[in-house]
Amino acid sequence: xxxxxxxxxxxxxxxxxxxxxxxxxxxxxxxxxxxxxxxxxxxxxxxxxxxxxxxxxxxxxxxxxxxxxxxxxxxxxxxxxxxxxxxxxxxxxxxxxxxxxxxxxxxxxxxxxxxxxxxxxxxxxxxxxxxxxxxxxxxxxxxxxxxxxxxxxxxxxxxxxxxxxxxxxxxxxxxxxxxxxxxxxxxxxxxxxxxxxxxxxxxxxxxxxxxxxxxxxxxxxxxxxxxxxxxxxxxxxxxxxxxxxxxxxxxxxxxxxxxxxxxxxxxxxxxxxxxxxxxxxxxxxxxxxxxxxxxxx
Amino acid sequence: xxxxxxxxxxxxxxxxxxxxxxxxxxxxxxxxxxxxxxxxxxxxxxxxxxxxxxxxxxxxxxxxxxxxxxxxxxxxxxxxxxxxxxxxxxxxxxxxxxxxxxxxxxxxxxxxxxxxxxxxxxxxxxxxxxxxxxxxxxxx
Numbered sequence: 001x002x003x004x005x006x007x008x009x010x011x012x013x014x015x016x017x018x019x020x021x022x023x024x025x026x027x028x029x030x031x032x033x034x035x036x037x038x039x040x041x042x043x044x045x046x047x048x049x050x051x052x053x054x055x056x057x058x059x060x061x062x063x064x065x066x067x068x069x070x071x072x073x074x075x076x077x078x079x080x081x082x083x084x085x086x087x088x089x090x091x092x093x094x095x096x097x098x099x100x101x102x103x104x105x106x107x108x109x110x111x112x113x114x115x116x117x118x119x120x121x122x123x124x125x126x127x128x129x130x131x132x133x134x135x136x137x138x139x140x141x142x143x144x145x146x147x148x149x150x151x152x153x154x155x156x157x158x159x160x161x162x163x164x165x166x167x168x169x170x171x172x173x174x175x176x177x178x179x180x181x182x183x184x185x186x187x188x189x190x191x192x193x194x195x196x197x198x199x200x201x202x203x204x205x206x207x208x209x210x211x212x213x214x215x216x217x218x219x220x221x222x223x224x225x226x227x228x229x230x231x232x233x234x235x236x237x238x239x240x241x242x243x244x245x246x247x248x249x250x251x252x253x254x255x256x257x258x259x260x261x262x263x264x265x266x267x268x269x270x271x272x273x274x275x276x277x278x279x280x281x282x283x284x285x286x287x288x289x290x291x292x293x294x295x296x297x
Numbered sequence: 298x299x300x301x302x303x304x305x306x307x308x309x310x311x312x313x314x315x316x317x318x319x320x321x322x323x324x325x326x327x328x329x330x331x332x333x334x335x336x337x338x339x340x341x342x343x344x345x346x347x348x349x350x351x352x353x354x355x356x357x358x359x360x361x362x363x364x365x366x367x368x369x370x371x372x373x374x375x376x377x378x379x380x381x382x383x384x385x386x387x388x389x390x391x392x393x394x395x396x397x398x399x400x401x402x403x404x405x406x407x408x409x410x411x412x413x414x415x416x417x418x419x420x421x422x423x424x425x426x427x428x429x430x431x432x433x434x435x436x437x
Contacts, residue, residue: 076413111405
């Protein structure tokens, strides 16, 4: 455990040292928490994101699950991302719950009516993970009622595949993400899930003057996500589903704030989730990193 | 212990991969060659023929300048004179091309050459960017 903390501290120090060296870049981020559109990180930029989810829990303490994302635009068609997850359960404990490594690959060179992006993720997380970045298989609220002391020892190695389908027309974005996951430990079946979302800026034209509260800086929408069972029992039953309005505020000062109250749609779901997030994009991170490591300029 | 070492490996591999990619990126400077402007010629005729609906909007260029500073300047330079990653937008190849062709490039990007798609910006904002780029003129 000491090695985990040491590793995280070193990684965090490296990230923050690099961040101090690079200029900020104003972002135009989507408001979704679970759904992905087809837009990738700009090449060479690093986006540092912190998210938190408060969830109500029947049969155990409510919880706050947090995760940090390091999202890097490797190329204009490839974004790679590292997640560090943790959670605090009321009347229980605060624990680190795992890491995820995500990759998104744009499949088509130009824009089309529907734009596909391939999503590949490797997760090494414990059963105590509660960030709910996706709902899959037969995920239900009671899964999160297990005490941390027990759940943290049940470690999953999981591969996750998503097809991100997204379209933007007249300012509206529509995105649909079917997903399939395979837990590599212990002969688990393939599990399935979905996320769907739509969003739009509150104003389509930009104002000529710099401003924080201009309507074009706000993007609002709604997303819905849930499980679709596993290979032996595909369907909407015996799993959980959520509906969540979402809003993002893209500040000219380079910060993006996101907020989303989420509501469980059936008895298997948490009744209420409150998500919020804060992110900042740093331009030229790749160049600085390459210079630091002796690459060409 | 297995859990600890696996996590360490996952983190190390991620950081290493990102570093390698970052270094590899430094050799990608296709924007510095003239051929990059050839991308403008790939705009379909119908797209290139589109007129800028904000042509008569006196504030379009100013709003475009603001958007340019936010989204484009990091690659194309603060005054669009060109940078390490993006070509000059003051070049005759850009200034003489139809506004619709610039709009098409903004919408579709040049993904294989490192320019992202900007369709995430609404149409009106992309036309505002076109107004700003066109207002620069060569060497202005």
